[in-house]
Amino acid sequence: MNKGGDQRGVLMDLGKERPQVPAKARNVSPIVPRGSIAGRALVAVVAIMTFLASITTGTVLLVRASAAEWQSDVASEITIQVRPVTGRDLDRDVAGVIAAIKAQPGIADVRAFTKAESGKLLEPWLGTGLSLDDLPVPRVIVARIVPGATLDLAALDASIKQVAPSVSVDDHRAWIERMRTMSGATVFAGIGILLLVIIATIISVSFATRGAMAANRPIVEVLHFVGAGDRYIANRFLQHFLRLGLEGGLIGGGAAILAFGFSESIAGWFSGTPVGDQFAALLGTFSLRPSGYLILAVQAVLIAAITALASRRTLFATLDDID
Amino acid sequence: MVRFENVGLRYGLGPEILRDLSFQIPAHSFQFLTGPSGAGKTSLLRLLFLSLRPTRGLVKLFGNDVSLLGKDEVGELRKRIGIVLQDFRLLDHMTTYENVALPFRVMGRAESTYRREVIDLLKWVGLGERMDALPPILSGGEKQRAAIARAVIARPSLLLADEPTGNVDPTLGRRLLRLFIELNKSGTAVIIATHDITLMDQYEARRLVLHQGRLHIYE
Numbered sequence: 389m390n391k392g393g394d395q396r397g398v399l400m401d402l403g404k405e406r407p408q409v410p411a412k413a414r415n416v417s418p419i420v421p422r423g424s425i426a427g428r429a430l431v432a433v434v435a436i437m438t439f440l441a442s443i444t445t446g447t448v449l450l451v452r453a454s455a456a457e458w459q460s461d462v463a464s465e466i467t468i469q470v471r472p473v474t475g476r477d478l479d480r481d482v483a484g485v486i487a488a489i490k491a492q493p494g495i496a497d498v499r500a501f502t503k504a505e506s507g508k509l510l511e512p513w514l515g516t517g518l519s520l521d522d523l524p525v526p527r528v529i530v531a532r533i534v535p536g537a538t539l540d541l542a543a544l545d546a547s548i549k550q551v552a553p554s555v556s557v558d559d560h561r562a563w564i565e566r567m568r569t570m571s572g573a574t575v576f577a578g579i580g581i582l583l584l585v586i587i588a589t590i591i592s593v594s595f596a597t598r599g600a601m602a603a604n605r606p607i608v609e610v611l612h613f614v615g616a617g618d619r620y621i622a623n624r625f626l627q628h629f630l631r632l633g634l635e636g637g638l639i640g641g642g643a644a645i646l647a648f649g650f651s652e653s654i655a656g657w658f659s660g661t662p663v664g665d666q667f668a669a670l671l672g673t674f675s676l677r678p679s680g681y682l683i684l685a686v687q688a689v690l691i692a693a694i695t696a697l698a699s700r701r702t703l704f705a706t707l708d709d710i711d
Numbered sequence: 712m713v714r715f716e717n718v719g720l721r722y723g724l725g726p727e728i729l730r731d732l733s734f735q736i737p738a739h740s741f742q743f744l745t746g747p748s749g750a751g752k753t754s755l756l757r758l759l760f761l762s763l764r765p766t767r768g769l770v771k772l773f774g775n776d777v778s779l780l781g782k783d784e785v786g787e788l789r790k791r792i793g794i795v796l797q798d799f800r801l802l803d804h805m806t807t808y809e810n811v812a813l814p815f816r817v818m819g820r821a822e823s824t825y826r827r828e829v830i831d832l833l834k835w836v837g838l839g840e841r842m843d844a845l846p847p848i849l850s851g852g853e854k855q856r857a858a859i860a861r862a863v864i865a866r867p868s869l870l871l872a873d874e875p876t877g878n879v880d881p882t883l884g885r886r887l888l889r890l891f892i893e894l895n896k897s898g899t900a901v902i903i904a905t906h907d908i909t910l911m912d913q914y915e916a917r918r919l920v921l922h923q924g925r926l927h928i929y930e
Contacts, residue, residue, distance in 0.1 A: 413806075413808040413829075413830055413842045413843060414818060414826075415808075415809055415812060415822055415825070416809075417804055417805045417809050418804070419813075419816070423803040483791065502717065565813065566905030606800070606802075606804055610800050610801075610802055611813075611817065612786070612789070612815075613789070613794055613796075613800060614813050614814040614861070615786060615787075615789045615791075615792075615814065615816050615818075616786070616817040617783060617786040617787075618783075618786070620817060661760060662789070708782070
């Protein structure tokens, strides 16, 4: 004869006094009233955290995409410098080097900079109106590599040095290495900021959960009295926190997605200004790929889940103290 | 069902307020627990409800040594115990109907399986017209009846009631006593802690008298 038993008669016979079942007598109230949880503040915190996390992730994605673009651009060409040497005809050396480069497999196109173009390159340092004939200006040759081809740099170096001993080959490895380091550092900093944002979210949610539990302590005690286990009670609170987390995630993530959606237009307002140009050089067109938007959406859901998990952990810890 | 052997209880480093309690509560039994104020009636009820642990001695509840029980097991045992506290402990955001239906809701039962039963019981305890009222607007007596209804609705194996008729008039007190007797007849062991001699005189039952921390039993 316990609470689980259904095989039983009525506890007391009301006879003619038995009332009609009133339409209003129904379970409509939630076990934990939503108003007892400081919801708005928590939604605002989660929304701000999600927004910051999304902006960080979006920026990291933009920098990585731009860095990858630069790397592929730079890695697809090599630069050959032919320095003037007394007693050698520079033009003949350049022609010989071009022929030797073209003979190498994997070369798509070779182009030598003219004297005028070399002069243009030196203008920022030497100024305009200078006669380059008086200066020992090296000649620059740019060779484009067939996409996907692997160039034998040692063989190329050896063959062109036979034609012109004063030649040097630059395959931009140092630049590529620097760019890799820079994009790696950006990703690392982004992950660091994300971790800080997530930790701050967990701490905020834990405090909010403790506050909600303290405010609802009488309800928890009564639920214990009527035989509810910790899991049952925690789940009642968890529903609220999951909903608050999802609301915050949706607002913060949605705002960040909108910001990236309009970033191309915003970047357009600043184009032509020094700041705008620098940002354009660093972040390219400011446009996220569709996969980037998907990552931001997944991240918002993840932050909502973290909110619920942090809340669940605090709930069980607090329930241990209440009886 | 319940067995106490040489049980003692003290709060912190204070004096022992319950001393050498040895008694049994058989299944289907009915008893009054009485004694002067401060004798330890509420503390004994809390020991029986597992919200306090004895400082010494053995307490066995439904065949389990309570000193060996984990939190989950305590929760499971509590599902078999109904309790009426002096401060009622109703949830202010729920209607009277919802408060009384709470044990069923916690069990996960569908509302259609218990709605009729909850309404009948509310009518029996005189709250038929107050089903949709919230506790803050109920009188003390109405709150007490709602708390009693909540404790008995799921027909526990053991019912503990602390001064259950303290806030009601004698007529309603007799009606509530009849409810406890009906519950006892349907198989629940009942322990009613009370000062009310008139109430105890209305029903021939075992009396457990606490005096200066010791228990005297009058069969």
